[in-house]
Amino acid sequence: MESHPLSAASLLRSLLFQRWRWRLAVLAISLVAAIFGILAPYSQKHFVDDLVVGNAATTWIWAAFFLTLGAQALFQISVWLASRESLISQKALADLAYGRILDGPGGLMGKGPAGAAVSLFAVDVPGAAAILDQAMVMASSMIFPIILAPLALHYFFGIPWWACGSVILSLGTFNFLLAKRQSRFFYNFKQLAAERTGLVSEWISNIRTLRILSWIEAAERRIFRLRRRETRNRKSMVTNGQVMNSVAGSATFALNILAVLLLLNLRGPNAEPTAGELLSLLWILGVFLAKPLRQLPWTFVISLDSLSSVRRLESALALPVIKPSVLTAGETTGTPCALQIKNLNLIIDGKSLLKAINLRLEAGALVAVVGEVGSGKSLLLQSLIGATGAQFEAYEVEGEAKAGPLDPAARAKIAFVPQEGFIMSASLRENVAFRYLPRDAIDEALDQRVLASLAAAEFRLDQERVNDGLDTEIGERGVNLSGGQRQRIGLARAHFADRSLILLDDPLSAVDVDTEQRLIDGLLNGAWKNRARLLATHRMAVLPLCDHVIFLENGQIAAEGTYAEILRRSAPFRDFVRREALPSLKPQTLNPEGVPHG
Numbered sequence: 001m002e003s004h005p006l007s008a009a010s011l012l013r014s015l016l017f018q019r020w021r022w023r024l025a026v027l028a029i030s031l032v033a034a035i036f037g038i039l040a041p042y043s044q045k046h047f048v049d050d051l052v053v054g055n056a057a058t059t060w061i062w063a064a065f066f067l068t069l070g071a072q073a074l075f076q077i078s079v080w081l082a083s084r085e086s087l088i089s090q091k092a093l094a095d096l097a098y099g100r101i102l103d104g105p106g107g108l109m110g111k112g113p114a115g116a117a118v119s120l121f122a123v124d125v126p127g128a129a130a131i132l133d134q135a136m137v138m139a140s141s142m143i144f145p146i147i148l149a150p151l152a153l154h155y156f157f158g159i160p161w162w163a164c165g166s167v168i169l170s171l172g173t174f175n176f177l178l179a180k181r182q183s184r185f186f187y188n189f190k191q192l193a194a195e196r197t198g199l200v201s202e203w204i205s206n207i208r209t210l211r212i213l214s215w216i217e218a219a220e221r222r223i224f225r226l227r228r229r230e231t232r233n234r235k236s237m238v239t240n241g242q243v244m245n246s247v248a249g250s251a252t253f254a255l256n257i258l259a260v261l262l263l264l265n266l267r268g269p270n271a272e273p274t275a276g277e278l279l280s281l282l283w284i285l286g287v288f289l290a291k292p293l294r295q296l297p298w299t300f301v302i303s304l305d306s307l308s309s310v311r312r313l314e315s316a317l318a319l320p321v322i323k324p325s326v327l328t329a330g331e332t333t334g335t336p337c338a339l340q341i342k343n344l345n346l347i348i349d350g351k352s353l354l355k356a357i358n359l360r361l362e363a364g365a366l367v368a369v370v371g372e373v374g375s376g377k378s379l380l381l382q383s384l385i386g387a388t389g390a391q392f393e394a395y396e397v398e399g400e401a402k403a404g405p406l407d408p409a410a411r412a413k414i415a416f417v418p419q420e421g422f423i424m425s426a427s428l429r430e431n432v433a434f435r436y437l438p439r440d441a442i443d444e445a446l447d448q449r450v451l452a453s454l455a456a457a458e459f460r461l462d463q464e465r466v467n468d469g470l471d472t473e474i475g476e477r478g479v480n481l482s483g484g485q486r487q488r489i490g491l492a493r494a495h496f497a498d499r500s501l502i503l504l505d506d507p508l509s510a511v512d513v514d515t516e517q518r519l520i521d522g523l524l525n526g527a528w529k530n531r532a533r534l535l536a537t538h539r540m541a542v543l544p545l546c547d548h549v550i551f552l553e554n555g556q557i558a559a560e561g562t563y564a565e566i567l568r569r570s571a572p573f574r575d576f577v578r579r580e581a582l583p584s585l586k587p588q589t590l591n592p593e594g595v596p597h598g
Helices: 011-017 020-052 059-102 107-111 114-157 161-205 207-212 216-267 275-288 290-318 377-384 428-433 444-456 483-497 513-527 540-545 563-569 571-581
Strands: 339-348 351-361 366-371 394-397 414-417 501-505 532-536 548-553 556-561
Touching: 011 020, 011 114, 011 290, 020 059, 020 114, 020 275, 059 114, 059 290, 114 161, 114 216, 114 275, 114 290, 161 207, 161 216, 161 290, 207 216, 216 275, 216 290, 275 290, 339 377, 351 377, 351 532, 351 556, 366 377, 366 540, 377 501, 377 532, 414 483, 428 444, 428 483, 444 483, 444 513, 483 501, 483 513, 513 540, 540 563, 540 571, 548 563, 548 571, 556 563, 556 571, 563 571
Parallel strands: 366 532, 366 548, 414 501, 501 532
Antiparallel strands: 339 351, 339 394, 548 556
């Protein structure tokens, strides 16, 4: 089913008027269905009156039957069309929300918890589209009968149209006030549910840390407090809904009595209504108007609730999403290399975090990025993969100018290992291969590749807590694994991906010294020795092994070169190495190899 792009600027207008011909078709079909429905009791009136005077012709009753059948068929067609339009709009809404909320830095994911984004997709996207498959269908099947009924009473029986119309208008006004109150309860329900989902998600994700810090009870009290607010809101919502149902359910009885009294009063004692007129009158008010009047308050509720979802989506879509950009595409310059960027700058909330970064990474080179905490190491690597809104004067991969780090051709060349060690709630095999696989599928070649990658990352099944081997299920975010295990699985994943350019964001921070040395020897300078590697690290032991070292200060390159070169010529770098490598010793000098003396 094809989806059509929606505009975030005016989401409601886009929902209502995109594919406007189909929307108009739904309304037109509903109008014809209402006309058929109002003509059915008119045919019944003539049949009964003819039957009373001895005319047993069945033409009028057959007409009533086919009119009723046609009205129901047309109504179902309008429901089907509206449901189809709603699904198309849901797809377009989901695509728009994905592009503005999940894809790219900033947006909702930069401002709120993951639970808020989940709630937006699970609740507000279908809630906004409900204005088509529910509100539009209910409104059209309600409005047209409510408009036609007073006119039919006037032309069929002589009852003033304003008499019935004023009663329906009063009833509609009262129901609208109740519905508006109900929509506030619905809006609060969605808000509270989104907050609770976010809190529960945060609680589950950090339950081990919370338990260690003895904060479990405090976190749970916060969730319970929010849940109590939800319960009070739900109680008020149910009570208000019962009042609406009672009013809507009794409305037709009141209208029946009023209409019969008006008819008797208008006709007087000498012109009593016929049996056909009474049947037709009661059919119009008790059958034709029964469903529209019952739907009246809930149509208001669904419409207002859908509008609240539209407002929530518009607010989320209005949050700025800054994607990386390349200022000039240009021609490639210089000798082709694995990665070359020119004049990288990153500004967030008016603050310059990365400034005038130039980087050239040769094929087969190991380049380290070091600096104090907050100097911009992780931001630099994240910018290189498009996770920030950094701007580049040029971005080249393997000698080819790219549109930026989000360019699919650029992404296909790069493997990234984050510091945290991203883990899916899946099997060990799926976490390394980074794909979901059928449980009964057997792929020995794949398993051999996965095992080889795990071995390269010093993750050996016989030495880890993985009782089911590659089938071992790993909990969400790897809560069942240590930090070092998560990092080594991340390294195995990068090895399995087999990319030519590898970005590593301090991937050895949680492993012990012996494992670190084996990873350096066997993976970084072993299996990956012919790959271009950019390593952000705070481990000083690896620096002498690097071909090039970049020293960052306050988001800028303060010094670069071989380890020995910048150690010799950069006093700030020497101070940094001293603090990192020898934190417990008194100030002393370092020789060009980084060995303290004096």
